[in-house]
Structures are given as C-alpha cells and as structure tokens.
Amino acid sequence: MTPKLRHLGLAALLAAGACTQTFDATSLGVPATMAAVPGDTAQGTAFRTTAHTVHGLFGLVPISQANLRKALSRQLVGGQGISNLKIKTKSRWLDVLVTGLTLGLIVPRTVIYEGTIIGR
Secondary structure, three states, X not given: OXXXXXXXXXXXXXXXXXXXXXXXXXXXXXXXXXOOOOOOOOOOEEEEEEEEEEEEOOOOEEEEOOOHHHHHOOOOOOOOEEEEEEEEEEOOHHHHHHHHHXXXXXXXXXXXXXXXXXXX
C-alpha cells in the first residue's frame, strides 16, 4: 500500500466519524419511545424544540453537544412520557456560513427534537 493511499484511507476513516453524537433516552427519567404501533396515534401534546451542537477541526473534536435531557426538561413536567420521539440533525444556512467563514475550524449543527408528550 502506498503512503498516499494510506493517508487517503486514514482521512476517509476520520471523516466518517466526524460530527457524531449519541442520544440516550434512558437518561430522561421518564418513558420514551421512538416509534408507535402502525396506525396508533399517541394522544397528547405535540412538541418541537431545537438545540445546537458545535464541533471543531472539521467536525473531529466535540466542543459542545446537544443535551437531550436539558432540551426536553421544559416539556417533561410532572413525570410524563414521550412518544414518537424524532431527532433530526441539520445544517442550516447559518451553520454552513459559520463553517465556511472559519474554513471548517468551527462546525455548528442544529438538532431538532419532535414528539408527543403523553400523561401517565
């Protein structure tokens, strides 16, 4: 294997793991489901909230990460639960602008949480 090909493979491996984050719904302290039975609609209050995550060095170094518990703390009052939780990570135009202006040294992302709050 040539050194050039080895460097290219290493760069591809690093890029594959860039800007990753794990979301753990078990730390919420209330029941949370990511999906419902097909045809079953959850009765409750729909919510949508956003959080932001920032990575550095082309997405390789996490600077600040979105916290699922913190983002949903206002939604979860009184020991309720969450149904149909969806987590989307997007690069909005401002995120792309900041990434471009800093030449990839700062890479912000917008995390969107959507779902239905259900009572016990």
